[in-house]
Structures are given as structure tokens and as C-alpha cells.
Amino acid sequence: MNIRISVRTKLFLSHILIVVFIAGTAGTYFYLSAVESLMNGLKERLQASAGLISQTLDAEVLRHIRAEEDTVSPEYAATLDQLRTLKRMNPDIAFLYVMRLEAEKVFFIIDSDETNAQALPGKNYDHDLPTLRRGFTSMIVDDEISTDEWGSFLSGYAPIKNAKGQYLVGIDMRADQVREKYSALRISGAVSLFAAILLAFILARILANRFMMPIRVSISRCSSIAEGRYDEQLDIQTNDELDRLIEAINKMSSSLSLSQRTTQAAVNSLHQAKNELEIRVRQRTADLSEVNNKLSQEVAERLVAQKALQAAATIDPLTRLFNRRVIQERLDLEVARNSRQNTPFTLIIVDLDHFKMINDTHGHDAGDSILVETGVRMKGIIRGQDTLARWGGEEFMMLLPDTDAAGGLEVAEKVRVRIADTTYYFAGQEIRITASFGVAQYDGDLDRATMAADKALYQAKSLGRNRVVLADAES
Known part of the structure; x- marks a missing residue:
């Protein structure tokens, strides 16, 4: 007993499978987006912490601290104790430090590090970080994790009071584990996405092959008819709407076999007329394309000139303000x-x-x-x-x-x-x-x-x- 299944049903089932796999892919995407949101939240907290701490420090108190011998000053000891206390209060903070910008070079003033690797006053920080330099004038957080001789960190910076573009406070948060987890999640998402795409491709390929088999046979038979072999008949069944297509091809083949001789002259005449028409259409199309290209070029040139005139008439060329x-x-x-x-x-x-x-x-x-x-x-x-x-x-x-x-x-x-x-x-x-x-x-x-x-x-x-x-x- 043959069960008749419509083409529409087959396509519907294939679409269901595709939707399932697309949903899985979308889930992976949103999961990775959530991880990114967590990273953004970390950066926002870092920036807020830098801003709050910067308001507790005054550059006027720290201006005389410039070299290693200044570590004996009471201002240095008091500020170092303050930074270390703030660091102990927040376990997420790895280091707190104050830096000075002088002659395009960056120097440490105070470093909260309690190990032998502590940076003493006057130590040059030779890593050229654009984000750090912008921190002398505004609150800012690294866009990505940076690595130096103390480790890998996500850092935030803010100018302290009375800094005049020369002093900032920096906060380092250890990022080794965050980066490893983030990398693992990215790899997991990529593997899931690849597996989903591969499985969807395999299933789509199988469904396409089953659906296309009778169509390929029909195309082959049509090619035979085009070559003049009218007596062959298709002998396959698909148990769906394609059976009607096969029947129509068989009927067409029989009809063409009967009318071949009487229609040959008409076909030859039509072919000749078709060839002549194609030649005229190609020539006309080429002419129209040339005219269209010229018009498009002229319009583009006029638009560029119009925008330039408008800007010259309204914008001051130096300050880019209105004139x-x-x-x-x-x-x-x-x-x-x-x-x-x-x-x-x-x-x-x-x-x-x-x-x-x-x-x-x-x-x-x-x-x-x-x-x-x-x-x-x-x-x-x-x-x-x-x-x-x-x-x-x-x-x-x-x-x-x-x-x-x-x-x-x-x-x-x-x-x-x-x-x-x-x-x-x-x-x-x-x-x-x-x-x-x-x-x-x-x-x-x-x-x-x-x-x-x-x-x-x-x-x-x-x-x-x-x-x-x-x-x-x-x-």
C-alpha cells in the first residue's frame, strides 16, 4: 500500500528541522551575548570605582613625591596606607596606583603592591597604552585585557583632584580566569554553531536529493525530447504531485511524436525570428546601458558638487562649527x-x-x-x-x-x-x-x-x- 505524501508536507517537515537548528544557533548567539554583557558590567563597575577613588586623592598633596627617597614622607605613607586599605576592601582589585605624566612619559608615584615587585616613586612605566594616557584627562576603562610585567588585567583610570592633566589613579582587576572562561565559552559556542550548521546541511542535502530525484529524471527526459527522441516514456512513481508532471511529460512526448513533421518548418522559422530578435534586443540593451552609465556619472558628479557647496556655505573650514x-x-x-x-x-x-x-x-x-x-x-x-x-x-x-x-x-x-x-x-x-x-x-x-x-x-x-x-x- 503506497501512502501519498504531498510536496507541501515534505517541505513543511524540512522547514521544521531548519527552524529547530536555527533556534539552536540563536541560543548560542544569545548565550555569548550574555557573556559579553557580563564583561561590560565589569567594565562599568571598574570605571565607577576609579571615579570614586579619584575624588579621595589630591594632586597637590602628592606633587613633591617624585623619587624613591620620597617614600619616607608622611604624605606617601598615608596615601599608600589608604590605597592598600581600599584594595583589601575589594577582593576584585589586584592593584591600586597613582601615576604622573611628565614630558610625554608616565611615572609611578604610589603603588599598592605589597610584594617585592612594588613600583617605587619615579619608576618609568614604559608600556605605551593609549587608554592610560587618556585617563589623565577623563575617566576611562580598557576596551580589552592588557598584559605587562605584573600580569594580565582589565584596568580603569581617572584623573584625581587638581591633576591638571598630570595625575591619575589606576585600578587593575585580574583577568586571567575571566579571559580563560570567556575563551572557553567562545570555543564552545563556535563548536555548537558549526555542529548545528553541519547537521542542518546534511539533513537538507538528504531531503533535497530525495525531492530532486524525480525532477532530475523529468529534466533528463525533457532533454531527450529536445534532442528529438519522442518515443521514450517515463516509468516512475513518487506518490505525490510530481506524478502529474510525469504524466504530462509522457503525453507531451506522444503528441510531439505525431506532430513533429508538420511543425518542423514552423519551429525553424520561429528559431530564426528569435535569433534576430535577440540580436536587436542585445544591441538596444547595450545602447541603453551606455546612456544610463553616462547619466549616473553626471548625477553623481552633481551630488558631490552640491554637497561641497552646501558645506562651504554653512561650515567654518577650520573649527567645523557653523559659520x-x-x-x-x-x-x-x-x-x-x-x-x-x-x-x-x-x-x-x-x-x-x-x-x-x-x-x-x-x-x-x-x-x-x-x-x-x-x-x-x-x-x-x-x-x-x-x-x-x-x-x-x-x-x-x-x-x-x-x-x-x-x-x-x-x-x-x-x-x-x-x-x-x-x-x-x-x-x-x-x-x-x-x-x-x-x-x-x-x-x-x-x-x-x-x-x-x-x-x-x-x-x-x-x-x-x-x-x-x-x-x-x-x-
């Missing part, structure tokens, strides 16, 4: 919005103090570097809806929507402190610079508000620079 034209347009938009909704906005004009002296002393390249870095620092403080533009020379303008004069003063003071209290670096040199600020709230007349802010700026200059001045209401 004067863009902020003027946004000022006009804020004036229109103020007239509709009566929402306040404030202008701030910023001018770098003694900028000509910087150019004369350190060169125009240094001046350009300071302009770019100042733009970056100001953008890091203002909001996303605020606009910062280069107003001209060493002047910048900030547009603060939905902000009154008091809010503008607060923002200007934050920017002033950021510029004045943070050292600029160029070609290995430290450069200190300040800025003066003129703040004015829009009062119904844009030109008057701009002039008021400019007047307040020059008042700040005349009062000694490095200050924020709010425009008088009468201005």
Missing part, C-alpha cells in the same frame, strides 16, 4: 518664533583673551589648534537645541533658545571656567588662555540685542578680561 551665515539665519528664525510664542532667547558673544599674543608666541598653528579645541569644549557644555558658530577671528557666538538672561549667564560662566581652568596642549607645550563673554537677552530688536552683547563683551575686556558681563537693560 556666521548659519547663525544669522537661526537668529531670524528665533525672532519669528518669539513673535508667535513670546519665547525668550539669549545671545552670548565670546572672545579669546590675548589671542594675538598666542599666535605671536607659539605660532598660528597653535592658535588654530586652540580655536578648534575651544569649539569642542563649548559644544560639550551647550544643549543640543543651542547653536554655536564662529562669529569671526577668535570670536564665537552662542544662541540659546528658550533661555532668559539668567540662564545665559549660567551657561557663559560654565564655558568660561572650562576654558580658563583646563590647560591646552600643543606640540608638547602647555598653553593657558581665558575668554571674555558678553550676554544679552533678546528684547524685540535683534540688532539692538547683538550690539548689546558686543558692548557687554568689550566691557568685560575693559574690566580685566576672563569674565562674563550681562548687557544693561537700557542697552
Whole structure:
């Protein structure tokens, strides 16, 4: 008794198997993702610990500790005891240490290591780690495990108080076992994935062979018909819908055998017409392809030119900030919005103090570097809806929507402190610079508000620079 199973059922069963194996593969993927999440959590805790500990240390207390003979100082002993106490409180911490950056070299100040391998003050750390160097200015954690003479660690860094880009605290967490487990999990996941793919391939191959067998026979028979052998018949059964295909091929073979002579002339004529049509289509296709390529090239060139013109019209080429034209347009938009909704906005004009002296002393390249870095620092403080533009020379303008004069003063003071209290670096040199600020709230007349802010700026200059001045209401 032959059981009839439809092609649809066979395909359904094969799809079920494929889905099962895909699910297994997805499970492996999510398992590895979970391991990665654990690693990210470890890095977050490391960064938080570095940030907290950095606030308990003051660079002013440690500045005189520079060489091995300074280990007798009470400041060194007190800080070393503090670091070792923190280390004992957290078993995950392998080492705590304070480092100093001087002349592009990194030196140990204090190391919590309680073995003979302890790094004494003044010891040069000769491993060039980009993450460590960035730790002198901001909190940061290694992206991957690093190895040095003390072992393999995942490290976090944070500048301590009053560091001025020269001091940091570092935390090392031992990572040997974590890395081994992580590697084992990766190998296990890779083996599981490979096994799943291999098994899915084998099963798919078996199913495909069973399904394709009658199709291959049918194709072979069609090839025989194409060669003019019409008397052969297929004698196979699949017990599914393919039986109808086999029957149709057998009927077609019989019909063609009867009509071969009468249709041969028509077939020859059709072949000739087909060949001529293919020639014309190929020629037309080649012509259209050439025209299309030329049009595509022209469109691409125009798009590149359009983007270049747009950038040149809106972006300052040095600082990559908006130029004067863009902020003027946004000022006009804020004036229109103020007239509709009566929402306040404030202008701030910023001018770098003694900028000509910087150019004369350190060169125009240094001046350009300071302009770019100042733009970056100001953008890091203002909001996303605020606009910062280069107003001209060493002047910048900030547009603060939905902000009154008091809010503008607060923002200007934050920017002033950021510029004045943070050292600029160029070609290995430290450069200190300040800025003066003129703040004015829009009062119904844009030109008057701009002039008021400019007047307040020059008042700040005349009062000694490095200050924020709010425009008088009468201005």
C-alpha cells in the first residue's frame, strides 16, 4: 500500500528541522551575548570605582613625591596606607596606583603592591597604552585585557583632584580566569554553531536529493525530447504531485511524436525570428546601458558638487562649527518664533583673551589648534537645541533658545571656567588662555540685542578680561 505524501508536507517537515537548528544557533548567539554583557558590567563597575577613588586623592598633596627617597614622607605613607586599605576592601582589585605624566612619559608615584615587585616613586612605566594616557584627562576603562610585567588585567583610570592633566589613579582587576572562561565559552559556542550548521546541511542535502530525484529524471527526459527522441516514456512513481508532471511529460512526448513533421518548418522559422530578435534586443540593451552609465556619472558628479557647496556655505573650514551665515539665519528664525510664542532667547558673544599674543608666541598653528579645541569644549557644555558658530577671528557666538538672561549667564560662566581652568596642549607645550563673554537677552530688536552683547563683551575686556558681563537693560 503506497501512502501519498504531498510536496507541501515534505517541505513543511524540512522547514521544521531548519527552524529547530536555527533556534539552536540563536541560543548560542544569545548565550555569548550574555557573556559579553557580563564583561561590560565589569567594565562599568571598574570605571565607577576609579571615579570614586579619584575624588579621595589630591594632586597637590602628592606633587613633591617624585623619587624613591620620597617614600619616607608622611604624605606617601598615608596615601599608600589608604590605597592598600581600599584594595583589601575589594577582593576584585589586584592593584591600586597613582601615576604622573611628565614630558610625554608616565611615572609611578604610589603603588599598592605589597610584594617585592612594588613600583617605587619615579619608576618609568614604559608600556605605551593609549587608554592610560587618556585617563589623565577623563575617566576611562580598557576596551580589552592588557598584559605587562605584573600580569594580565582589565584596568580603569581617572584623573584625581587638581591633576591638571598630570595625575591619575589606576585600578587593575585580574583577568586571567575571566579571559580563560570567556575563551572557553567562545570555543564552545563556535563548536555548537558549526555542529548545528553541519547537521542542518546534511539533513537538507538528504531531503533535497530525495525531492530532486524525480525532477532530475523529468529534466533528463525533457532533454531527450529536445534532442528529438519522442518515443521514450517515463516509468516512475513518487506518490505525490510530481506524478502529474510525469504524466504530462509522457503525453507531451506522444503528441510531439505525431506532430513533429508538420511543425518542423514552423519551429525553424520561429528559431530564426528569435535569433534576430535577440540580436536587436542585445544591441538596444547595450545602447541603453551606455546612456544610463553616462547619466549616473553626471548625477553623481552633481551630488558631490552640491554637497561641497552646501558645506562651504554653512561650515567654518577650520573649527567645523557653523559659520556666521548659519547663525544669522537661526537668529531670524528665533525672532519669528518669539513673535508667535513670546519665547525668550539669549545671545552670548565670546572672545579669546590675548589671542594675538598666542599666535605671536607659539605660532598660528597653535592658535588654530586652540580655536578648534575651544569649539569642542563649548559644544560639550551647550544643549543640543543651542547653536554655536564662529562669529569671526577668535570670536564665537552662542544662541540659546528658550533661555532668559539668567540662564545665559549660567551657561557663559560654565564655558568660561572650562576654558580658563583646563590647560591646552600643543606640540608638547602647555598653553593657558581665558575668554571674555558678553550676554544679552533678546528684547524685540535683534540688532539692538547683538550690539548689546558686543558692548557687554568689550566691557568685560575693559574690566580685566576672563569674565562674563550681562548687557544693561537700557542697552
